[in-house]
Amino acid sequence: MPRPRQPRHPQRRKRTTDPAAAKRFAATVSYDGTDFVGSQVQPNGRTVQEELERAAERLFGTPTRVDLAGRTDSGVHARGQVAAFTAATRLEAAAIGRALNALLPEDVAVRAVREVPPGFDPRRWARRRRYRYTIANGEARDPLARRYAWHLEGNLDLPAMQHLAGAFAGRRDYSAFAGKLEPGRSPVRTVFETTVNRSGDWLYIDIEADAFLPQMVRRITAALVRVGRHAATEEEIVSLLHQARPGSFIHVAPARGLCLERVWYDEGYQP
Incomplete structure (x- = not known):
């Protein structure tokens, strides 16, 4: 006697998951x-x-x-x-x-x-960058600021520092205020703005540029401080800037006071 036919179940399709793009x-x-x-x-x-x-x-x-x-x-x-x-x-x-x-x-x-976008390059697509350097200029050291500010005692000539800051704006060769550059790297940069402002015991040096050379902000900061302390004249600093001899300004502010604040893009990413 023939065996009863079993009902056929439709074959289940295996789920396939495409890999994420x-x-x-x-x-x-x-x-x-x-x-x-x-x-x-x-x-x-x-x-x-x-x-x-x-x-x-x-x-x-x-x-x-x-x-x-x-x-x-x-x-x-x-x-x-x-x-x-x-x-x-x-x-x-x-x-x-x-x-x-x-x-x-x-x-x-x-x-x-x-x-x-798939081709977004955070370095090459950047159009503007801003760094801030913080100086603690109170009579006593602030232990809570030791990791994030350069403590300087004594008076700083703020108007002299502010006047010199304007000389760093423009498009030029900043070799004098840079560390050693890689072979073939251009020393020409555009600085849009350099400002020095005080709030109580704190000085803030803000520099915006299309890009920066190694140690450029820290050397410019050191130059501003030397003029603020009357250890150098504005004319001496500006002369070095225009001569553009690589590394001719040797003073470098400590790294701890420097912070990359913002990067701007025309397209692709808006922080």
Whole structure:
């Protein structure tokens, strides 16, 4: 006797999940530079880029290159550094920011994570950058400011510093106020504005430019301080600026007072 036929069940299709398309993201990054040897990966110590790439690899499960808008030296801080990375993920930008912050150490944080065009380059697409140098000019040292300001005792001639600040604006060769440059690197930069302002015991030196040379802000700060202390004249500083002999101004302000405040873009990313 023939066996009864079993009802046929429609064959279930296997669910297939297409891999997430790679997307480009940018983020504003803040960090306390005290315990870093700099922002860019290097073999001789801990760096901001290394910490960001380690956190991104843990989040996305694959090595992830992180590009930065600018290079900061050992001990220099940032409120507005910009980082960019590419990842194959379905996470939204805000979720990526929260996840990265959960994985990053306490002295680094990301904010304003956004999806950007695939070719976004945080360094080459940047149009303007602003650094702030902070000087503590009170009679007594402030222990709470020791990591973030240069303490200077004595009177500083603020009007003289403000007058000299104007001489640094413009497009010119800033070789005299820079550290050693890589071969072939142009020493010409456009400084849009340099200002010196006082608020109580605090002096703030703000410099905006299209880009900066190594140690450029710290040497300009040191020049302003020397004029403020009457250790040099404005004419001497301006003469060095115009002569543009590489490294001819040798004084460099300490790194701890310097902070990258903001990077501007015409397109692609708005912090």
